[in-house]
Amino acid sequence: MSDISVDGDRLLMRLKELGNIGRDAGGRLVRLAGSDGDKLGRDLFVCWLSQAGLDVAVDRIGNIFGIWRPAGTEDCQPLMLGSHIDTVINAGIYDGCYGVVAGLEVIQALKAANFRPIRPIAVAAFTNEEGVRFAPDMMGSLVYARGLDVDAALSTVGTDGAILGEELKRIGYAGAEAPGFLKPFAYVELHIEQGPVLEREGIALGAVENLQGISWQRITVEGTANHAGTTPINMRADAGYGAARIIAYLRERARSSATPTVATVGCLELEPNAINVIPSRATLTVDLRDPFEHRLKEESGALGAFLEMLAREEQLLISVEQLAQSSPVAFNREIVQMIEGAAEKRGLTCRRMTSGAGHDAQMIAPIAPTAMIFVPSCGGISHNPAEYTSKADLVAGANVLMDVVRHISSQACI
Amino acid sequence: MSDISVDGDRLLMRLKELGNIGRDAGGRLVRLAGSDGDKLGRDLFVCWLSQAGLDVAVDRIGNIFGIWRPAGTEDCQPLMLGSHIDTVINAGIYDGCYGVVAGLEVIQALKAANFRPIRPIAVAAFTNEEGVRFAPDMMGSLVYARGLDVDAALSTVGTDGAILGEELKRIGYAGAEAPGFLKPFAYVELHIEQGPVLEREGIALGAVENLQGISWQRITVEGTANHAGTTPINMRADAGYGAARIIAYLRERARSSATPTVATVGCLELEPNAINVIPSRATLTVDLRDPFEHRLKEESGALGAFLEMLAREEQLLISVEQLAQSSPVAFNREIVQMIEGAAEKRGLTCRRMTSGAGHDAQMIAPIAPTAMIFVPSCGGISHNPAEYTSKADLVAGANVLMDVVRHISSQACI
Known part of the structure; x- marks a missing residue:
C-alpha cells in the first residue's frame, strides 16, 4: 500500500x-x-x-x-x-x-x-x-x-x-x-x-x-460575607472555600477515573473580592468531558451529590445552571x-x-x-x-x- | 461595686x-x-x-x-x-x-x-x-x-x-x-x-x-493555559487548581490550630478566565491572623513550605508578596x-x-x-x-x- x-x-x-x-x-x-x-x-x-x-x-x-x-x-x-x-x-x-x-x-x-x-x-x-x-x-x-x-x-x-x-x-x-x-x-x-x-x-x-461529550455548568456558591479577623473558622460560610473544594473534588475524580474524563474550572469570580472579607459568593464554571455518555452522566450526578454534601457541611447555598451539553x-x-x-x-x-x-x-x-x-x-x-x-x-x-x-x-x- | x-x-x-x-x-x-x-x-x-x-x-x-x-x-x-x-x-x-x-x-x-x-x-x-x-x-x-x-x-x-x-x-x-x-x-x-x-x-x-497579629500576602500561581478538552489531567499545570489547594490548606491548618488562627482568601482572580481554558495564572490574597507572634511566624513558614511542595507537585511557579504585617x-x-x-x-x-x-x-x-x-x-x-x-x-x-x-x-x- x-x-x-x-x-x-x-x-x-x-x-x-x-x-x-x-x-x-x-x-x-x-x-x-x-x-x-x-x-x-x-x-x-x-x-x-x-x-x-x-x-x-x-x-x-x-x-x-x-x-x-x-x-x-x-x-x-x-x-x-x-x-x-x-x-x-x-x-x-x-x-x-x-x-x-x-x-x-x-x-x-x-x-x-x-x-x-x-x-x-x-x-x-x-x-x-x-x-x-x-x-x-x-x-x-x-x-x-x-x-x-x-x-x-x-x-x-x-x-x-x-x-x-x-x-x-x-x-x-x-x-x-x-x-x-x-x-x-x-x-x-x-x-x-x-x-x-x-x-x-x-x-x-x-x-x-x-x-468526548461535553457538559458545561455554572455553579454559584453563596455564603456569608464576614470580617476576616473577627469570624472564627468554625463560624464561617465561606463561598471561596466552597469553590476551592469543588475544584479539588473535580480534579481528584478526574484523576482517578477509569475513562479519560477531564474536568476544568476555567472561570472563577469572588464577591466582594476584598482582602479582609470572607467571600459571600463564588461563581465558577465547570467543563466536564468524557467519551462515554453513561460516564458523563455518572460524573455529573456525582458532582451534584458532592455539591449537596458540601452545601450542608459548609452552610452554603449552591445552585447549578447547565450552560451547554453535547453527547x-x-x-x-x-x-x-x-x-x-x-x-x-x-x-x-x-x-x-x-x-x-x-x-x-x-x-x-x-x-x-x-x-x-x-x-x-x-x-x-x-x-x-x-x-x-x-x-x-x-x-x-x-x-x-x-x-x-x-x-x-x-x-x-x- | x-x-x-x-x-x-x-x-x-x-x-x-x-x-x-x-x-x-x-x-x-x-x-x-x-x-x-x-x-x-x-x-x-x-x-x-x-x-x-x-x-x-x-x-x-x-x-x-x-x-x-x-x-x-x-x-x-x-x-x-x-x-x-x-x-x-x-x-x-x-x-x-x-x-x-x-x-x-x-x-x-x-x-x-x-x-x-x-x-x-x-x-x-x-x-x-x-x-x-x-x-x-x-x-x-x-x-x-x-x-x-x-x-x-x-x-x-x-x-x-x-x-x-x-x-x-x-x-x-x-x-x-x-x-x-x-x-x-x-x-x-x-x-x-x-x-x-x-x-x-x-x-x-x-x-x-x-x-491578633496580621499578615497580608499576595500569592501568584503560574501554570500553563491549555485546552480544557485535549489536555489530560496528568499533563496539566493548572493555576486554578493550585489556588484551590492553597485555600483548602489554609482552612485545614486554621481549623486544627490550637490558637485562634484565622486565614482568609478574600480575593482570587484567574487568567484567562475562559470556560474551556485551563487557567494559566491565579492571583489570590491571604489574610492570616493569630494572637501570638510565634504562631503567626509558624503559620507563615508552614504556608511557604506548602507552596514549595505544591509548586513541585503540580508543575507550578508560585511567588509570594508580603502586602502588610502587624504584630x-x-x-x-x-x-x-x-x-x-x-x-x-x-x-x-x-x-x-x-x-x-x-x-x-x-x-x-x-x-x-x-x-x-x-x-x-x-x-x-x-x-x-x-x-x-x-x-x-x-x-x-x-x-x-x-x-x-x-x-x-x-x-x-x-
Missing part, C-alpha cells in the same frame, strides 16, 4: 500559503467565517481544486466541495475527506486547514498515480467550524448532516451584528446545492491533535476512536482499524485516542461511518500562532490518510 | 443622635476623617463634654479629650477611656461611637454619684481610626503613642487628594496640644465585638486579652481580670477573647496598661447599617466599664 506517497513539499507550501492569507494589520491570522479573510482563503482553495481538475460545488451554507469523479464511479456514494479553513482570532496555520489541504493532496497524489477508485472522492471545507463570529461552532457540518435547518443557520446574527447568510452572499459563497447533496459513503478527517498526548508519548499518529460520539471501528493497519504498514507508531476538542467529524458521524486521524501538536498548543506540527508528522498523517482512502474507495462496503 | 449604674437611656439616645449625623444624600452614615460629617460628629461630642463639665482638649492630630479632673487629682496620671467617632462608608452607628459615648457616660454617672477617684479620668475620640480616606488606619492613636510622627501624619494625602492637616484646620480640629500630652495611667476601650462569637455562645461580655498585641492581664471580676459581680457571663479586628487600644498598649471589653454584635455584622447590639448588652458593657474605671481610678498602681 505504500508505493504511492503524497507530495510533502506541496502540502507544506499550501499550508503556508493559506496561512499567509487573512492576516490583520497586526499580522494575526484571522479568517472568521464569512469575513473578507475567509473569502480570500476560500478563493485560494477553490483555485487549487480547479487546478487539480476537481468538480467544485458550494452548498447553501457555504460548504465547499472538490469532487473527483472518475468515469464509472458516478453512481456510487463518494468517500468524503475534509475539515475547515475558517480560523479563530490570532490562529495557527494547521487547525482545520491541514485536513482540507491534505485531503486535496491525497486526491491529487492518487490521480497522479492513476489510482482507480470504485467511488468518487471528495474533499470538503465546512463553513464556520470555529464559531467565533457566528454560534454554534461546527455549523457547516451540522447543517450538512441536517442537524440544524439551513435557513435558521443563515439567519444567525454574528458578534458584530452581521447576518451569516448576507455575509456568505457578499463574499460569493452562498452556493446553490442543498446541504447534504452528496451523501458520504464514509468520512475521514485528518487533524492536528491540539493536545499534548502524542508528542509526550512519542507516537506519530492517533487513530481517533471517539470524541459523546463513537467513531467507526472498521475505519479506526484501517488507520491502525495503514500506520503499521508505513512503520509509524499509532495509538487509539479520544478527541477532547470538537470537530466537523462529530457532526458527519450520524450520517456516515466516520473516523479521524490525529498528528502531534508541538507542546499541545493550538488556537495560537505557536501551533506547530513538523513536516515529517504532517506528511506521515497525509500518507496514512491516503492509504485509508485507497482502502475505502476500493471496496463496496465498510 | 454595683450600687452605681450608667444612664442607659441617655447612652442609647446619644448613640442614635450621633448616628443621625453625617448622613449622605442616600441616607448612608459616612463620617470619614476630616470631612464635614466628621466635623458635625465632633461638634456634638464636644458639646456633650462641655455640658458634662469636662475639660476639653484637642491635640495636633485632632484627637479630642474630655477630662474630668476632680480637685486633688491633678498630679496623677489620668485613666483613659475611648475609641473613635469617624466611620466607614455606609457604616453602622455602634462601631467606635459606643466606646466614646459610653466613656463619657461612665464619667457622668460617677460624677453624679459623687464618686471620688484618686486620678483624672479622660475620654478620648481618636482621629481617623477607620483609615478609609487617609491611610494608615488607627492614625490618631498611633500618633498619640508616638508610633508615627505628627507632621508626617498631617501631610497624608487622602483618596480624594485632600491633605489631612488642612482638612483638620478647615473643620476646626487642628488642636494645639502635642500628641501624648496626657500620659495615660491605663487605657480601657469598650467596643462592639464585630464578630459572631459572643452572640453564638450566648455570652454577655468579652474580656479581650489580646489582639499581635497582648493586653494587660490585671485589667482583663478586673473586667472578668466586674462582670461576675454584675451577674454577667464573660469569656476571655481575642480581638480579630484592629482597634485604637493596640496603638495605646505600648505606652500604658491596656485592655478592651467587647459586647455582642448581632449576627457578627459590622461596617454595615445592619450593625446592631441590644440596649441590654450596651448598658451591661458600660456598667462593667464603669466598675473597672472605679477600680483603676481608686488605686495607685495596677
